[in-house]
Amino acid sequence: MLPPRTYVFFGLNxxxxxxxxxxxxxxASSIFVLVHDVQAVNRFMAEASESDMQDCDYIPGSTVPNQPAGVFWAVVNRLLIIFQVIILILSEVGWPLAFFDRFFPVLGSAFGLGALGIFQALIGAAILSHHVDDFTLVTAFFLFAIGCLNMLLGLIFREGAKARRSITNWRAQAKSVLPSAEDFRPAFVRPNSSFVPSMFKSGAGEERAEKSGFGFGRQGEKAAGLKGFLISKPLESLPRYAPPPRSEGSRSNSPEPQFKSSKYAI
Known part of the structure; x- marks a missing residue:
């Protein structure tokens, strides 16, 4: 049986x-409606009289209102819908993600799916509020339903929704057996650190000889002495349980032990 995060990953994607x-x-439907509206306006302007223009509220066969600058605002409305749809598609694809994180953070990686669902529902409601053809009606209703679903998922998963459906995060979690944790070890003991190789990088000539190191032998003492460092010899010490050493004078003055003769001696 698959873990729960697998079902969440596939469901969100x-x-x-x-x-x-x-x-x-x-x-596609917005482009189709835009072209159809322009054709309907041109046909109406060529065939209609002044009385026909005063009697109708909308230009027949179009979504353009019969009012001052109605054609202009109808075209602007469709162009804005097309532009918003392109932005939302790019945010869903995740490119360019740095642009959304900096200039449009509600569609970036730090936010969930709630804002995306609101935008989708607004676009669907704006299209459904006009009398459109069947194809545009179905696509707008479909987008409105997906927007409501994204708002629900945003309330459930909050800001972690996009991280749960990310393919890169999924691959990183699949490769790692143990959970990822921050490495608090010093830089020179980390296996993947560049600290140790940088200590042995050197140039050519004398600079390479100076940076390569002389170890702890006589060459090291000589090099340290030339730089002004003094290396003192560590003091000898004995453990606490060892007897104190005898001096030479006390050793010579002390009488040698005499062995008593015994009748059992050979």
């Missing part, structure tokens, strides 16, 4: 793929 598909469909 399935919602991501569905969101990208829905936004691509909305992108």
């Amino acid at each position: 399935a919602v991501r793929i569905l969101g990208i598909i829905s936004m691509l469909l909305v992108f």
Whole structure:
């Protein structure tokens, strides 16, 4: 049986793929509606009279309102929807992630899916508020449903939703057996540290000889003496349980032990 994080990973990525598909469909339908509106406005302006323009609220066969600058705002609306959909698709793909983290952080890696779901629901509601064709209606409703689902996932997983569905984090967790922890060891004892190799890097000539080191022998003492360092010989010491050493004078003055003769001696 797979661990729970596997099901969470595949579930979040399935919602991501569905969101990208829905936004691509909305992108295509917005271009289709934009072209259709422009054709309908041109046909209406060529055929309609002044009385027809005063009687209708919307230009027939389009989503353009029959009011001052109505065509302009209808075109701007579609262009803004297309631009927003492109931004949301790039945020779902994760490129460029540094741009979103710095200039648009609500769509970056530090935030969850709630803001993304709000944007998707707003775009879907803006499209559904107009009389559109069947294809645009279905794609907008699909996007609105995905936006509501993303808002729900944002409330459940909060800011960790994008980290849970990230492919790079998944690969890193799959490679590591133990959980990752910060290494508090000094730099010179770390296996992957560049501290030790940097100690032995040197140039050419005398600089290489000076940086290579002389060890702890006579050459090391000589090099240290030339630099002004004094190396003192450590004092000899004995353990506490050892008897104190005898001096030479006390050893010579002390009488030699005499052995008494015994009748058992040979």
